[in-house]
Amino acid sequence: MSKPLFLGIDVGGTNLRLGVYEDCTLRWDVRVPALLSELFRRADSPAAATSQLLDLLKAGIDQALHAQPGIQGIGIGFPGFISPKTHCLSQSPNMPGLHDWDMVTPLRAHSGLPVYLENDALAAAYGEYALTGGMVENMIFMGLGTGVGGGLILGRSPFPGEHGVAMEVGHIIVDPGGRLCGCGNKGCLEQYASATGIQNSYAAAVPGERLNTKQIAERAAQGDVHALAAFQLAGDTLGYALANMLKVLDLEYVVIGGGVAAAWDLFYPALRQRLEADLIPALRGKIRVEASRSEDRAGILGAAMLAARLLPGTGAA
Ligand SMILES: [Zn+2]
Structure with missing residues (x-):
């Protein structure tokens, strides 16, 4: 049947x-x-x-x-x-x-x-949890697209919070007084780690050029320092936000998806470096951070x- x-x-x-x-x-x-x-x-x-x-x-x-x-x-x-x-x-x-x-x-x-x-x-x-085939019970997902979204799975169930607002990770402040965000605050993660954020980082360094994330990734692959820096800033801010989330949640498994995740090699080293530096020492080396396996x-x-x-x-x- x-x-x-x-x-x-x-x-x-x-x-x-x-x-x-x-x-x-x-x-x-x-x-x-x-x-x-x-x-x-x-x-x-x-x-x-x-x-x-x-x-x-x-x-x-x-x-x-x-x-x-x-x-x-x-x-x-x-x-x-x-x-x-x-x-x-x-x-x-x-x-x-x-x-x-x-x-x-x-x-x-x-x-x-x-x-x-x-x-x-x-x-x-x-x-993403379903794709693990039940191998994990708890996990964090972060989606890097136009903005930065997040989702938490606890005890094999989605955790929406009391008001459906849990894991609004895109609005974790990673740079107090930094770039103005659509939410009204300044320095939110999504202003640096989303596709829009990466585009803004590059445009700020190279005035007059407005490229999409794929084009910036191509420039980075050719060694363009401003393009590399835009992705490194994305990775650094993600690592910072993630270390703070893990201090609250103590989970071991993190998946990062969304369109920006295609440029994994450009932001992951900076993410890992910042994450390891900022984690509570007992957790260093224990957190699995993986790219989405869902093919979008x-x-x-x-x-x-x-x-x-x-x-x-x-x-x-
Ligand atoms: Zn915000």
């Missing part, structure tokens, strides 16, 4: 990504342009924008159900704070003005399936695996 299938949806700033999984094996996937921030900027009201977004999600779900009729549950990773009590989106940086939006009820009614909503970085963390699919995999947890007796947990 074939195993149940689960649909994972990752709602990103530019795309809706959908993947159907049988355990950790991808059976079907699709990417739909969504331009979330644009959608919210252009809509007349938050209600109009959520209604358009719901239509997009419903259309994606219909497409997945048509292609893979055996789907038993749907998981959604969404950029924003998800209340662990109500499963509503309490707030999202992409959607100012939106509070306590319940997207689970209408999607459940539309699909006739259980629907699980989680923060996108926490869903990605769960995806941790978000959809984790969302699917979270949906699987809703069904008793199935899933990765």
Whole structure:
């Protein structure tokens, strides 16, 4: 008998990504342009924008159900704070003005399936956890993309915190009084270690040139000192933030994903150096920090695996 299938949806700033999984094996996937921030900027009201977004999600779900009729549950990773009590989106940086939006009820009614909503970085963390095949019980995930997100797995379960705000690691202050962040504070980690942060570091050193992270990585590979320094700063700030997280959590396993992780060799040595220097001595040499093994699919995999947890007796947990 074939195993149940689960649909994972990752709602990103530019795309809706959908993947159907049988355990950790991808059976079907699709990417739909969504331009979330644009959608919210252009809509007349938050209600109009959520209604358009719901239509997009419903259309994606219909497409997945048509292609893979055996789907038993749907998981959604969404950029924003998800209340662990109500499963509503309490707030999202992409959607100012939106509070306590319940997207689970209408999607459940539309699909006739259980629907699980989680923060996108926490869903990605769960995806990375699933890929360990149960070899770890606790882990930290950090995703380096446009911003820096984080997710914590404790006792094989996602840990959202009391208000769904746990692991907002991108806003750990690594340089007091430093670069202004979208959150209103100065010197937050994501201003240095995200793709945007690396681009800003390079642009500050080489005025007049605006390169993307891949281009900066290519320059670094050719020995461009400013490009190398931009990645080293990213690694250094990540190591600093991570050492502080580990002083609170005492975990042994860390996975780093997101687009920037592709440039691993450019930032990891600085990360490792700073981490070892800043850790409590008893922990030095004991922390495993690895690059994501999800091929950039941790978000959809984790969302699917979270949906699987809703069904008793199935899933990765
Ligand atoms: Zn911030």
